[in-house]
Amino acid sequence: MPERLKILILDDEQDLLDLYRDLLSKLPSQPEVFTANSGARALALLNSEKCSLLLTDLNMPGMDGFQVLTIVRRRFPSLRTVVMTSLVDEQIRARAYAMGIDLYLEKPSGQEEVQLFVDCIESLLEREETGGFRGVQSKSLVDLIQLECLSQSSSVLKITNKSVEARIWIQDGDVIDASVGELTGEAAFKVILGWKTGNFEMLAADPKRERTIMSSYQGLLLDTAQAIDESQATEVSAAGEPSVAEGGTASPLGAVSRCKGVEFALSVDIADKSKMDAWGVENPAALAEWTHGLMHKLHALGEKLKAGQLVKVEGMGSQSNLGFLSRPDRELCVGLRRNMSQSEIAASLSEVGTKWVS
């Protein structure tokens, strides 16, 4: 006879504990239900009983739910955890999921919600019985696929992104097929790997699935990663304004922005100061006007002094250090970290100059 699954419920309100105990004892899987009204008691119970699931409140006196979850994650990494709380706060929800919980549920308030709550818990217990997958919150899809393939596993990875459901079939460590909507094979695989968020679930292997993907999983992942990178670069440049204002990789100042100490950058056309590229600048128009006027005057002064070509201008400031460079068609102003020394500014400006001129 299989051993009964054990559930531990942690809440500081005894009435709620009694209610949950009644509800969960009647689940089809007939689990054994334990209750605890403090974090310390819950941890003691987890030490003595091999529980499959912990349901915990967050807002409790003494040791709160997050403290309990932190200890549980360390001591019982395979324990499924569900947060059950009346706190409706996205930040708290995100924090709880970041700690690797399986579910974040609001305390049920009506008959319908109670039924949903019961169904969710039963579903989790079913997964426990069939050896479901957990701990994927901090793993990317690529990580999961690599893990499955490296361990020569056979499984079906079910991914849900909003209302769209997709599947990837893995057989003996090879990705053999994928599907999303009407797409199948490699095309579907590439779409799925482009998703940044979603829920993952490992299903039992499907050995009868026909193979449509013949490439190795390494090649497949590499090709897909490359395609995603290229599409992202296209999206950034197509967006226009953000690439100029925020300086993505496709920004004309992208290379400059990656130089040591650079906090912002602006380049302005010598012939028309309204034509500018800016990255990280709060007020580009004002800075462009100043840069344009200043460099024009310094070039003219250099000619009068017969001092030769203007090479660069460095400024030490209380908020930011500045550097100005010239090219035949454009002027550049870069903001550099405040705490840089003059020699560091010179070195950084030299690097900026090399990248900007080229």
Place this chain on the structure above:
Amino acid sequence: MGFLGLFSKSSPGTNVAKLPSGSFTIDRTGRIVASTLPRAFDEKLTQEIGNIVLEMFLKAQTVNLPLREVFIHYAGLKITARELRGGAMIFLAPLKTG
């Protein structure tokens, strides 16, 4: 002596002006209050350098990037300017070659 004279004779004078070396101080109104620059150096140019530097400090403040010191590098001359209570102390140093 005639032969040696070729070496001892000074070369004919050139019109190439030397780059100035020295410093001057300008107050917040743009008036030059002290200078160690050679007299041969055109005072109008000194004033122009001072005005550009003062304007640079002022405009830097208007774009919320206040500066306390600037270094203007030309191929043959380095101008260093330190902000001084609305005015500036400015140093001119020709770059040495060789």
